Amino acid sequence: MKKLLNDPQNVVRESLAGFAAAHADLIRVCFDPVYVVRADAPVSGKVGVISGGGSGHEPMHGGFVGRGMLDAACPGQVFTSPTPNQMEAASSAVEGGAGVLQIVKNFTGDIMNFEMAAELCQARGIEGQAVIVNDDVAVEDSLYTAGRRGVGTTVLAEKICGAAAERGYDLSRVAAVGRKVIGKGRSMGMALSPCTVPAAGKPSFVLGQNEMEMGIGIHGEPGRERMPLSKAREVTAYMAETILADLPFRTGDRVIAMVNGMGATPLMELYLVNGELERILAARQIAVVRRLVGNYITSLEMAGCSITLLQADDELLSLWDEPVRTPALRWGI
Amino acid sequence: MKKLLNDPQNVVRESLAGFAAAHADLIRVCFDPVYVVRADAPVSGKVGVISGGGSGHEPMHGGFVGRGMLDAACPGQVFTSPTPNQMEAASSAVEGGAGVLQIVKNFTGDIMNFEMAAELCQARGIEGQAVIVNDDVAVEDSLYTAGRRGVGTTVLAEKICGAAAERGYDLSRVAAVGRKVIGKGRSMGMALSPCTVPAAGKPSFVLGQNEMEMGIGIHGEPGRERMPLSKAREVTAYMAETILADLPFRTGDRVIAMVNGMGATPLMELYLVNGELERILAARQIAVVRRLVGNYITSLEMAGCSITLLQADDELLSLWDEPVRTPALRWGI
Numbered sequence: 001m002k003k004l005l006n007d008p009q010n011v012v013r014e015s016l017a018g019f020a021a022a023h024a025d026l027i028r029v030c031f032d033p034v035y036v037v038r039a040d041a042p043v044s045g046k047v048g049v050i051s052g053g054g055s056g057h058e059p060m061h062g063g064f065v066g067r068g069m070l071d072a073a074c075p076g077q078v079f080t081s082p083t084p085n086q087m088e089a090a091s092s093a094v095e096g097g098a099g100v101l102q103i104v105k106n107f108t109g110d111i112m113n114f115e116m117a118a119e120l121c122q123a124r125g126i127e128g129q130a131v132i133v134n135d136d137v138a139v140e141d142s143l144y145t146a147g148r149r150g151v152g153t154t155v156l157a158e159k160i161c162g163a164a165a166e167r168g169y170d171l172s173r174v175a176a177v178g179r180k181v182i183g184k185g186r187s188m189g190m191a192l193s194p195c196t197v198p199a200a201g202k203p204s205f206v207l208g209q210n211e212m213e214m215g216i217g218i219h220g221e222p223g224r225e226r227m228p229l230s231k232a233r234e235v236t237a238y239m240a241e242t243i244l245a246d247l248p249f250r251t252g253d254r255v256i257a258m259v260n261g262m263g264a265t266p267l268m269e270l271y272l273v274n275g276e277l278e279r280i281l282a283a284r285q286i287a288v289v290r291r292l293v294g295n296y297i298t299s300l301e302m303a304g305c306s307i308t309l310l311q312a313d314d315e316l317l318s319l320w321d322e323p324v325r326t327p328a329l330r331w332g333i
Numbered sequence: 334m335k336k337l338l339n340d341p342q343n344v345v346r347e348s349l350a351g352f353a354a355a356h357a358d359l360i361r362v363c364f365d366p367v368y369v370v371r372a373d374a375p376v377s378g379k380v381g382v383i384s385g386g387g388s389g390h391e392p393m394h395g396g397f398v399g400r401g402m403l404d405a406a407c408p409g410q411v412f413t414s415p416t417p418n419q420m421e422a423a424s425s426a427v428e429g430g431a432g433v434l435q436i437v438k439n440f441t442g443d444i445m446n447f448e449m450a451a452e453l454c455q456a457r458g459i460e461g462q463a464v465i466v467n468d469d470v471a472v473e474d475s476l477y478t479a480g481r482r483g484v485g486t487t488v489l490a491e492k493i494c495g496a497a498a499e500r501g502y503d504l505s506r507v508a509a510v511g512r513k514v515i516g517k518g519r520s521m522g523m524a525l526s527p528c529t530v531p532a533a534g535k536p537s538f539v540l541g542q543n544e545m546e547m548g549i550g551i552h553g554e555p556g557r558e559r560m561p562l563s564k565a566r567e568v569t570a571y572m573a574e575t576i577l578a579d580l581p582f583r584t585g586d587r588v589i590a591m592v593n594g595m596g597a598t599p600l601m602e603l604y605l606v607n608g609e610l611e612r613i614l615a616a617r618q619i620a621v622v623r624r625l626v627g628n629y630i631t632s633l634e635m636a637g638c639s640i641t642l643l644q645a646d647d648e649l650l651s652l653w654d655e656p657v658r659t660p661a662l663r664w665g666i
Contacts, residue, residue: 298599
């Protein structure tokens with residue numbers, strides 16, 4: 001295992017310490033229990049938007065804490081759900097009198113712990129709702145999930161729900177916006193190489209020199225099929241066609257598109273995939289009206305990429321365009 | 334070689350096509366000859382700021398084209414200098430009547446080609462100046478360089494010169510600001526793993542399972558020493574102490590710090606290194622007043638990181654804080 005760390009058991013806390021030092025103008029990190037929170041939390045009268053999940057997917061979620069996006073994020077150990085008491089503490093820290101929305105990726109541990117946290121919050125009088133992201137079209141059930149996994153659409157849901165909360169929407173309306181995003185967003189990923197959880201010390205799976213895994217999960221869990229390595233054109237078409245057929249997306253649709261790197265993929269390759277994707281969508285007269293290309297939801301140093309498409313309407317686009325100021329996503333301010 | 338590409342010979346052009354599609358609001362890409370230019374170029378009355386170099390270091394330089402930073406960037410083939418006619422065409426495209434500043438990294442090919450471009454521009458009546466970035470403290474001469482290599486300080490010079498030009502400084506003053514940045518900036522990098530140039534198809538060097546290369550160049554060229562893998566604390570201290578002793582930086586200094594990923598390093602590890610760096614600087618009472626943590630000047634999918642420190646004064650900080658709007662760096666607008 002070749003990594004820049006000190007003690008594999010302490011990598012999350014040490015990384016968060018460096019994250020806190022880097023972005024003290026935007027966020028604070030609490031260490032007992034561990035969560036990342038907006039520097040100005042709680043914002044009075046605003047719905048608090050929180051998320052969380054295992055670490056190792058950075059910048060998600062901590063990198064999306066800040067004005068116009070998340071109020072707090074709860075990082076678990078690497079690829080391990082955070083605990084209910086982290087989520088309860090984060091909820092309390094962001095509760096400004098308008099309730100708290102949880103954005104939860106559909107993984108069994110996350111769902112269970114966010115539900116327990118919601119009960120703890122309810123007992124303390126914090127009103128709450130949850131939206132469950134389950135956008136991965138690759139497989140129906142998987143190693144850590146009943147139903148579809150929650151992946152790239154989470155990034156878009158956090159941006160759009162964050163903007164809705166910032167605009168002053170009430171809790172039900174922010175949750176409704178979140179459910180709309182989840183209903184209209186679809187993703188799929190692939191890997192060229194595995195990743196190594198620091199505490200495990202060895203790769204979580206093995207791929208041959210001429211193999212790739214299509215439909216991989218963000219923890220390296222198996223995907224849809226292991227295939228011979230092929231060209232970016234074919235890889236992109238495979239993912240795009242699977243995504244497009246699923247919703248389905250149709251001629252005339254407007255979409256927000258994300259081409260996301262899994263961690264070790266050069267930007268040069270991500271842009272090349274974006275070019276392929278745009279060609280496929282243009283041929284179907286689907287208009288890409290907003291884009292993200294880069295590392296947003298990663299799997300440590302896995303090489304590969306994922307594609308997310310969100311069928312967008314005027315409301316979602318208008319919320320997308322609202323200013324955002326977080327460590328990893330920033331525009332307008 | 335496992336990469337997301339179609340034809341290894343065509344990776345730069347195909348990637349630029351996807352880059353152009355992704356950021357049509359900010360930049361245009363010309364393909365004959367190849368350069369990236371601000372969508373609104375030329376800006377009348379403003380000094381044009383251009384840079385360029387081999388591809389494979391993305392987001393540098395094309396990702397830094399936009400308001401408040403570069404007016405144009407010339408990408409060569411992977412790890413290969415762009416040609417004089419690319420630079421001449423880019424200079425013509427951004428010339429708004431106030432001359433053009435070239436920001437050149439100190440590599441033999443780049444220097445030669447930018448000088449030839451300057452002569453071509455002069456013959457066409459375009460006033461020009463050049464600043465040469467040579468901030469790498471690792472080695473004195475190297476495989477592709479006489480004198481020190483130009484690395485991370487390039488990113489800071491492009492931001493700060495871009496802001497100076499946007500403010501309306503004349504050519505001599507923008508160049509003077511650039512020389513000040515170069516005089517006060519120092520960098521060093523290290524690698525945990527090599528990278529593979531697509532057209533070569535195999536790694537440019539080999540590192541053992543327990544080895545790292547300290548002082549590596551951004552093309553995988555050898556560094557200062559090959560050492561046994563050690564902890565992030567020791568790796569960071571090695572780089573930071575070498576940088577600090579070189580200028581030298583002193584108690585009471587204010588610095589802009591960049592912890593930069595080489596391409597395949599998880600953000601989790603970069604933030605951990607940032608935490609170590611901030612601890613070292615705090616102990617010496619050197620104040621980190623601005624920061625970048627992420628992938629800014631990469632070497633394809635190399636794993637590792639670099640540190641850049643810039644001794645900043647009020648002028649440089651004020652220029653740093655000016656709004657910037659590029660694909661890879663954006664704040665304030």
